[in-house]
Amino acid sequence: MTITVDGINKRFGKFQALNNVSLDIPEGKLTALLGPSGSGKTTLLRIIAGLESADSGRIAFSGQDVTKLHVRDRNIGFVFQHYALFRHMTVAQNIAFGLESLPRKQRPAKAEIQKRVRELLEMIQLPHLAQRFPAQLSGGQKQRVALARSIATRPKILLLDEPFGALDAKVRKDLRRWLRNLHDEFHFTSIFVTHDQEEALELSDQVVVMSQGNVEQVNEPTELYARPDSRFVFDFLGQVNVLSGEVKHGSLSQGNAWVTVPGIRHQGNAQLYLRPHEVRLATTPAAHANLPLRIEAVSLIGSEVRVELRPEGWTSESSDNIWEVGISHAEFNQQRPTRGDLRYAVPEVGHLFTGKDTQPTTVSWAEAESPPRVRLIK
């Protein structure tokens, strides 16, 4: 089932929660609604479900208008952020609830319902907990029961509101993988809300980035990360290092920090956005850039060593603009950067936003100036 969101507006008092939002959700895909809190993503999900009504606009499932259809009759699966399990019912009763709520004519026989509940319990690997109450389960178990409950009636659409928000990191990773498999097996059209960019990029086929009630960008995860359409998406997705200054005679400068911007005609205010992997650290300035930074912290955890640096002698307002650069463990072992050392950032590829432009221009220095990177240790 495809989902069409057409010109949805929603206002809570003076607050514009959704501002003329239109979207196409493809059939059988897992779509993430990603944005900071207050961006309207949960409201949009609840409007699609029918738990909230829009002030204006239209929702259609496979082309059929459901805007006026009651949530009860939309036949969707919905997973709540805090699970919303029925606390006075056992796990088995929770899962059976949707089947038992079906109109008498469609309702399966008691034995049939029990069989289906057993199957679902097997699927979530919790058959031994059928007679437990929700209060006796861990967070991860609750979430799995909530998922089983929501798909018991075999809905074509599955909506999840911050499904892993309240879980710890380890459980979250397991459940993510599990949800992905579940989705691939049953081919729901799924939408999940998250504020966690990593979760969105890892889990989804398509990401919808939202901000202040607007859709900022819709794209596949890899495309979204490689080609952000706006400053907001750039800032929101992953760590980014910013040099904000003025372009004059082919170079962008702020205080004593500068970098050449080959091929840029613009003069005046501009911001250079650099991803941590697009920057290298050197002990001397490069020919095309002078970006002195002092090391604040070094984190060894992960597949890359993360170095946090503070601008040194740029302008005063940049002093709390912390840069982050990733280096390999091999590089780390060779150079041994420590807290307090002075380093120079050498950008290789960057994205320049000039004036009030929303689209960045990609700038590359790699072939032009810097000598080929030599890595002795492999």
Next chain:
Amino acid sequence: MHSSHSSRHRRVGDSPAIKWLLIGTALAVAIGLLIVPLLVIFFEALGAGWGTLADNLLDQYTLHAIGLTLFVAALTVPLNLVFGTALAWLVTRFRFPGRKLLITLIDIPFAVSPVVAGLLYLLLYGRNGWVGGWLVDYDVQLMFSWPGIVMVTVFVTCPFVARELIPLMQQQGSEEEEAGVVLGASGWRIFRTITLPNIKWALIYGVVLTNARAVGEFGAVSVVSGNIRGQTNTLPLHVELLYQDYNIVGAFASASLLAGIAVFTLAVKGFVEWRQTHTLNRLQTEETA
């Protein structure tokens, strides 16, 4: 005074002198003002033996007063049960202008003296009142008969159920009901299988309090009842009437019945309260988990 090493374990305000002073005061007040009077009631009622007590309770007018009191409570409790549940549902599940004001207004019967409430009803629904005058034309008499007594009792006791439900329903939120509706359940099924089990103990607690107050209400009822012996006399009014007739033993006999109901109510209330904090605690540990 105490040696310095014991004062190390003390926190601010933990002085034993203050502790024992407070315990002593509380005990003295409880004994002097609560326990002794309660015992005196039973002592006086039984002073002339069980036979006399039975005789007094089986007196024609006393029996009628007991009957009327139970009748009023039997009408008041279901009315306020429905009213309180509906009101709690309204203010916790919907957002509308004036919602906060409504929550405050629920407390009016607690804030207003029952006598004032009785007078208001008398002025409004009495023979010479705005509504009462019009009703007389249809031969309907509310004041100085049982409908009036039920009306003021409903007024005086209407906050109990709502007051118990609102905090609980606010804490529980409406997610479970939303989950129910997404799963296709009808409104009635949601109420019966999700909402009602969740609020059961608070509801019972509210009913117990409503019942206790309905049985014992004196001030408002005394204004609108007209104290007609054998017709509009409830048990609390009957106690006063007997006392004014210098029938001390009779008054104490009826009073002991009221006190007995009160003690029983307290026992039920204690049990329900225990169950409810149990539920609330579980809710909280669930939330922090």
